[in-house]
Amino acid sequence: MTVPSPTTALPEADAGRRNMTLLIQLRWLAVGGQLATIAVARSLMDIALPLAPLLAAITVLVAINFASLALLARGRAVTNAELTAALLFDVAALAWQLHHSGGLTNPFASLFLLQVVIGAILLTPRSSWAIVAATLAGLATLRIDPTPLLLPPRYAHDPFALYLQGSLVCFVLIAVLLVAFVTRINRNLRDRDAALAAARQRAAEEDHIVRMGLLASGAAHELGTPLSTLSVLIGDWKKEPDIARHGELQADLADMDAAVQRCKTIVSGILMSAGEARGEAPRLTTMRAFLTATIEDSRAVRLPGSIEFNDLFGADVPIVSDPALRQVIGNVLDNAAEISPDWTGVTASRDGDMAVIEIADRGPGFSEDMLESFGRPYSSTKGRPGGGLGLFLLVNVLRKLGGGASVANRDAGGALVRITLPLSALAAPEGES
Template sequence: MLRAITRLRSYNTKQHSDDTLSKQMRQLVQLRWMAVLGQLLTILVAHYSFGVSLPLGQMFGVLAGLVVFNGLYEISLRVGRPIHTAELFVGLLVDITTLTFQLYLSGGATNPFVFLYVLQVGLAAVLMAAPLAWALLGVATLCFLWLAEKAKPLDLPLDYHLGFESFYVQGMFICLLLNAALLVIFVNRITQTHRERDARLAELRQRAAEEEHILRMGLLASGAAHELGTPLATIAVLLGDWRHMPELKDNPDLNQDIEEMQAQVRRCKSIVSGILMSAGETRGEASGETTVNEFFDELIAEWLDTRKSQELHFENRFGEDVDIASDSVLKQTICNLLDNALEASPLWVGMEVSRDADDLIIRVFDRGPGFDGEVFKHLGQPYQSTKGRPGSGLGLFLVFNVVRTLGGEVQTKNLPGEGAEVILRLPLESLVLKED
């Protein structure tokens, strides 16, 4: 199971780092399709409506090259190929080069659409680091200077005095609207992507802090287990001596109390031994193979044997059995839920196991007062409890973290009338014992 957890963590980390670049490239691809359509319409309108003589064959050839380039990126995004930062730079460089050739064939620096360079540089400033953005600005500047020297100007009448009736003014107006609209659309999308990325990073930082907290608790638990070994052994010896004392041996009530104390000491020693055994082991290395049904049958039997519950209603609706790892951490996680339910509802606790496609569903519910409103808002965070005891509120915190590590999710709700319900959804793949 350790290898499954490691794969899930590495996959999630890689997905977080690649997701932003993929979204940005997808938005660039969409913007490029809009540019292809816009260029096609502009060429046709200018040539056939405004009577501007244009080399249609060459301009359509440049446009076809841009279509092929963008189509390849569209396919790569659909198959899930990882995107690198340099590809964003190359993509904008291709856009600038294509725009330059189109302007060269249609008036050069005198073409009102020359201001589309501003859009390309603006996108670079939003998407990339400052050095790359400045580099693209330099490329755009050189392209403009080259167009001013080499390109043939448009054969348009000098009709600027006509105001908006001037073809050139109309072209500049269209270019202004196009630049502004595309910048607003794209910058808003990029800003949303950055907000989502920042939210994911904040979540990862929170998880790292919680895992560090769990590590500290684990170290403290291991140290406490070492320290508790000697006093528990002393108590066990003293209780054994008490049972043979004449004044206590003939008292059945005291004998029964001593027997109960000895049972609880044995349980404490078993818990301490389990902590010490697992302290030096990586999680999952000592896990044996079992099945879903066997795992829960053993868990329920062990829990009933060590807790004083008048009634535990257990229902297994899992169906066809599946091999999984017999993992002590998962067992302790579920026992934490049952313990919380028992404390809230000492007379009745319910548990149901079922399957939803490739997920294991575990429901634990009770007939207690339910979650307090303020605590309900912060479930899954450490020390969120209404018990009023120092150190309480760690049970659900550990449950949330273990389930999240396994790639699952936790849902909590108060039931109508009375009681609360906690639902664990765990992918079965993360529970399978992996062999080398």
């Protein structure tokens, strides 16, 4: 049974939404700063400002913010065109305000530089140059009949000193905003790059699994005929009169027949997991029966009593048996029994809607390199070519089912593999049990 993994936002979409959120926050700061500047200029400095056009621009910025919030509420990706449009509105609003407050003589004209830097970081090269062109056009329009500022007498005799003070305030404002917001934007971009790298790694792993599945399916087909031949030959030998009289030979033949039947079961499981041999309906069972059968299969080829099963699962639940899941859990059990032949502990419990399976052994445990590279293909402590695929397959099968796996070293010695699996991933259809 294949269960699609939960959908997650693409890295580009997530970065675009976070960058739009930053623009909204920057715009709220601009609205607050502009209202504070107007209040200081009129109340403390007695500078007459045209309130109507300035407040109209602030109203437009507030409206853009609400429109941007509505855009984010839709839950889809924020495109480069939408980010560009938002920045162009900011440039136009700043140009409008400067035009009605002195034009190029207003020291806050340097705020255009902030728009250019943000555009260069957030947008594609073509869109970034569009922001540059918009700011240059804005500066050019400020030379066309701007509304001059009427300064009170204490500033009128030396307007350049007031300009220098305003320039200093503007420099500090730009520096603080650039450090605060560009740092956050770069962090968003690094998170996006990390998410893209993880997605590429996951795609490579899934491609590796597909190729392994094709090889396993081909090998299973090739093994079917010789296994059937061996089964027929063993049956014929059992019927031979000379062999029938030897109890030890009969016992050996029975062991050989059991081993061949186990191999045939494994081959059938590989074909079923690969999407073949689907003539039979999926087998309905329960979680406890599924775990018990998996453990019994491993016990059949190990020392009697070497696997200890602690059932703390609680109330049983109906599920559809997943051959791939059974196979990867069996691989972990085989690995644990191989490294710790005298004892392997299996504990099944439940954490809310999650099934938790812990497999422990008394071996040497995992090395630091193994703990860091857990789940990667060909990462193994056995030193065999092609080793390390058991845990790799476990991680990827669980990921497809919405679960996960982790490894650790036990305080008492040995290794511990912890499997978590949502019960909904294996839930039996309603009305069936």
